[in-house]
Amino acid sequence: MGLAYTHRTIIKATLRADASANFRADLDSALTSANWSIIRSVTNGKVYESVAAPVSTLKLRLLVQDSGAGGLINFQVLSADETVSGIVHTILTGNGLVPTYQTIVGCSQMFLSIPGRVTTPVLGHQSSSFACGVPSLPYGTAGPFCVAEGALPLITDCWWSCGPGDATFFYAPDFRSAPRCFVQYCFSVNRVVTVAPDSVDPTQGMLGLFFLSPTNNIDYSIYVAVPIITYAIGAPLYIDALIGWLWQIQGQLWDAFQQTNAQPLDTIAVFQDSDVYGRTFTFPAQVWMSSYYSSLRLLTQSPSAGGEMAYIYGGGARG
Amino acid sequence: MITDPFAIAFSPARKYQQAAPDQFSIISALASMLPACGWTVTALYYGSCSIDYQTGFPAVTGPPIDPKRIVGCSSPAFVTVGSEGFTPYNPFTEQPAVGAPCNFFALDVVSFVGLQNLASAITAATGFDATAVSVAGPHLRLDLVAKLPGPIGNAVGVQGDGRWGLSTNGQTVGGGYQWESAAGAATYRVAATYQINFAASLSFDFLINGNLPLQNYSISMSGNNAGSVDRYSILTNGYGFVIFDGPDTQSGYPYRAVSLMAMAPYRPPITDPQIPKYEIFDTSAYAVFICGAGSFRSQTSWYGPGVTTSLDGDANTYANKGGFPRILAFRAPGPPLLTQSGVPLVMGAYVMFGQGPLSSAYVIGKLYDCAIVHAQVTGILIIQGQRFLPISSQGGNNAGTATTLMMCIPPAHAGSSGTCNFLLTAVIRLTGDPWTADMVGGPITIGGKPYVVTIFRDDENIQVNDDTVVQLGLPWSIP
Numbered sequence: 174m175g176l177a178y179t180h181r182t183i184i185k186a187t188l189r190a191d192a193s194a195n196f197r198a199d200l201d202s203a204l205t206s207a208n209w210s211i212i213r214s215v216t217n218g219k220v221y222e223s224v225a226a227p228v229s230t231l232k233l234r235l236l237v238q239d240s241g242a243g244g245l246i247n248f249q250v251l252s253a254d255e256t257v258s259g260i261v262h263t264i265l266t267g268n269g270l271v272p273t274y275q276t277i278v279g280c281s282q283m284f285l286s287i288p289g290r291v292t293t294p295v296l297g298h299q300s301s302s303f304a305c306g307v308p309s310l311p312y313g314t315a316g317p318f319c320v321a322e323g324a325l326p327l328i329t330d331c332w333w334s335c336g337p338g339d340a341t342f343f344y345a346p347d348f349r350s351a352p353r354c355f356v357q358y359c360f361s362v363n364r365v366v367t368v369a370p371d372s373v374d375p376t377q378g379m380l381g382l383f384f385l386s387p388t389n390n391i392d393y394s395i396y397v398a399v400p401i402i403t404y405a406i407g408a409p410l411y412i413d414a415l416i417g418w419l420w421q422i423q424g425q426l427w428d429a430f431q432q433t434n435a436q437p438l439d440t441i442a443v444f445q446d447s448d449v450y451g452r453t454f455t456f457p458a459q460v461w462m463s464s465y466y467s468s469l470r471l472l473t474q475s476p477s478a479g480g481e482m483a484y485i486y487g488g489g490a491r492g
Numbered sequence: 493m494i495t496d497p498f499a500i501a502f503s504p505a506r507k508y509q510q511a512a513p514d515q516f517s518i519i520s521a522l523a524s525m526l527p528a529c530g531w532t533v534t535a536l537y538y539g540s541c542s543i544d545y546q547t548g549f550p551a552v553t554g555p556p557i558d559p560k561r562i563v564g565c566s567s568p569a570f571v572t573v574g575s576e577g578f579t580p581y582n583p584f585t586e587q588p589a590v591g592a593p594c595n596f597f598a599l600d601v602v603s604f605v606g607l608q609n610l611a612s613a614i615t616a617a618t619g620f621d622a623t624a625v626s627v628a629g630p631h632l633r634l635d636l637v638a639k640l641p642g643p644i645g646n647a648v649g650v651q652g653d654g655r656w657g658l659s660t661n662g663q664t665v666g667g668g669y670q671w672e673s674a675a676g677a678a679t680y681r682v683a684a685t686y687q688i689n690f691a692a693s694l695s696f697d698f699l700i701n702g703n704l705p706l707q708n709y710s711i712s713m714s715g716n717n718a719g720s721v722d723r724y725s726i727l728t729n730g731y732g733f734v735i736f737d738g739p740d741t742q743s744g745y746p747y748r749a750v751s752l753m754a755m756a757p758y759r760p761p762i763t764d765p766q767i768p769k770y771e772i773f774d775t776s777a778y779a780v781f782i783c784g785a786g787s788f789r790s791q792t793s794w795y796g797p798g799v800t801t802s803l804d805g806d807a808n809t810y811a812n813k814g815g816f817p818r819i820l821a822f823r824a825p826g827p828p829l830l831t832q833s834g835v836p837l838v839m840g841a842y843v844m845f846g847q848g849p850l851s852s853a854y855v856i857g858k859l860y861d862c863a864i865v866h867a868q869v870t871g872i873l874i875i876q877g878q879r880f881l882p883i884s885s886q887g888g889n890n891a892g893t894a895t896t897l898m899m900c901i902p903p904a905h906a907g908s909s910g911t912c913n914f915l916l917t918a919v920i921r922l923t924g925d926p927w928t929a930d931m932v933g934g935p936i937t938i939g940g941k942p943y944v945v946t947i948f949r950d951d952e953n954i955q956v957n958d959d960t961v962v963q964l965g966l967p968w969s970i971p
Contacts, residue, residue, distance in 0.1 A: 384822065
């Protein structure tokens with residue numbers, strides 16, 4: 174495959190966390206700057222709607238609302254017609270220990286976390302990050318390296334969300350800390366919402382980014398893990414941010430890719446790509462998640478050039 | 493392109509055939525397949541055998557006595573080589589019977605000369621060059637070496653009379669070849685020669701990075717300790733080969749010695765258009781690995797016994813740790829990993845391994861002609877219009893990732909040709925080899941245009957992916 178560029182506005186912003194209102198105001202600015210629309214206001218919150226990415230009609234809605242319980246902000250994804258909804262994720266504000274959050278918002282997805290940290294410094298709380306989005310679907314753009322078999326299903330609704338939850342002592346990994354989400358996640362396909370089982374078994378088909386690994390049981394407690402880097406050079410492989418659940422690839426994150434080893438968290442580097450016409454372009458990308466087998470890089474700006482349409486896919490083949 | 497499309501790295505040539513489970517057939521198959529894929533023959537081995545005359549060789553004395561006595565063939569023969577028997581006679585008193593069904597040789601007053609006469613008779617009548625050798629005192633020896641290299645000089649029965657001479661093996665052994673893999677990846681050598689052993693195994697002697705692996709590799713020919721050995725499947729390209737028959741384990745036979753894989757991975761250069769510019773591989777690394785019996789067929793991560801790697805160093809053999817070879821896949825423990833279209837994900841096969849049991853493992857490159865399918869697959873799959881055969885696989889039980897390593901094989905009936913009538917949905921064979929069902933999904937060229945076979949009806953009626961053509965007497969061929 175290749176990167177799924179939206180070529181739409183990407184906003185990287187800092188959110189004040191000193192008070193719920195400031196946090197919500199800064200987030201509102203980030204979302205609307207990324208052209209999310211405000212559907213309506215609710216008590217101490219709003220319902221937003223994402224923008225359909227090019228060559229897509231899919232959207233999600235996002236409820237952001239102060240829970241009324243000690244600075245906890247609720248995040249809940251709704252289908253675009255609001256007939257179904259996901260689980261409620263929380264972000265903690267106003268505690269004095271987390272001065273700011275950071276967010277990267279694109280037209281079809283948003284990521285939110287504490288800068289420079291994976292988990293919260295707040296003892297007895299886990300509400301430190303949240304992410305949601307509509308994945309990029311293949312739309313029949315199969316390339317020469319695909320096994321172009323099977324039929325693409327008709328998708329009228331598809332979204333996901335994850336966060337570590339607000340349990341006292343149990344941290345549920347999400348896309349800020351790991352390519353696989355545990356417990357506190359949900360996803361929807363055609364308005365059928367699946368909520369994470371209360372389990373931490375990797376064989377459950379959890380929401381995740383598909384990362385490269387050896388084929389044996391790398392989750393076995395005594396398995397000696399090795400990073401996926403090239404011999405003598407130490408370079409990681411660069412792979413698409415394929416996202417899926419229940420043992421099926423559902424799509425890929427927009428404006429994102431993975432490297433197959435741990436990169437320094439939150440560092441930004443500039444990368445160069447080219448489109449199918451051979452035109453090169455550059456973009457910065459931030460390490461949003463750094464783990465042993467996978468580092469997720471999110472574009473913090475859309476590419477410098479390369480056309481207005483989304484389906485340039487980096488010149489690589491889709492498969 | 494910034495992310496890896498996981499393209500399959502195809503090599504210039506591939507071969508596939510099945511062979512009977514005997515040493516002659518396997519060596520013969522490799523002898524035809526490997527050079528056709530770019531391997532070079534680096535050594536010729538000739539089948540040989542000796543007859544030892546430890547207490548001496550018979551001699552005769554004169555004077556001549558006429559008329560000489562007519563003698564026939566001795567039974568048993570003084571020496572037997574294959575179907576040829578050799579009978580001595582005393583040239584002073586005896587004369588061979590004309591038309592006797594054996595070969596005669598003259599004894600001599602000097603034992604060594606008599607042995608030389610025997611050697612000459614054998615050389616003249618068989619496929620072996622025989623040489624008389626004086627060992628020490630009366631101790632003589634007759635050495636037989638096949639005139640032609642390879643397996644043809646093997647397993648030929650050689651017997652002495654049991655009184656004067658004893659055959660060292662009872663048959664000729666050692667015939668075969670050594671080959672060197674093609675340039676384009678790390679080169680290594682492997683020899684296959686006929687040997688006599690309890691399990692009738694065929695041994696493979698590797699020379700990797702100039703040294704021998706600690707592990708000896710062989711596959712069973714007889715079924716001894718291997719259950720029923722039907723026919724070996726042999727797949728080759730310029731950089732490796734795979735031989736197997738069924739699984740490594742069968743009921744009652746948990747340690748079948750029926751599989752062997754050796755491969756030098758493709759190390760992508762920066763000029764490879766299917767490699768992102770940020771992925772950098774060491775293109776000068778010496779990297780070869782071998783997976784032997786019991787380690788290979790039921791896994792795609794090879795930490796079992798009989799695994800050897802060489803990575804810029806000597807060959808090392810493994811236990812269950814360190815830099816053992818492993819194929820990369822998208823982590824999906826349990827059921828097969830499907831694409832959005834509901835079919836298993838397929839991609840090129842990256843391999844990683846290390847220097848030894850105490851080392852880490854690294855991504856070396858891709859296995860030529862190999863694809864990793866995220867499901868357990870049996871039978872041939874068509875991938876990118878090419879036929880792929882499963883060579884090892886594992887399920888998703890035990891929290892592994894369900895995967896099958898598949899290797900590309902040539903199209904069915906590759907190289908065959910003939911003429912046909914193209915009649916819309918039916919292509920009717922007029923001349924050429926009969927068509928078979930395994931052509932479906934594979935290529936066929938008709939009238940100079942490439943098509944894909946979509947339906948097999950019988951050995952002279954197929955359908956291809958174009959049902960608009962009506963033309964008679966077109967040439968067809970399979971590339």
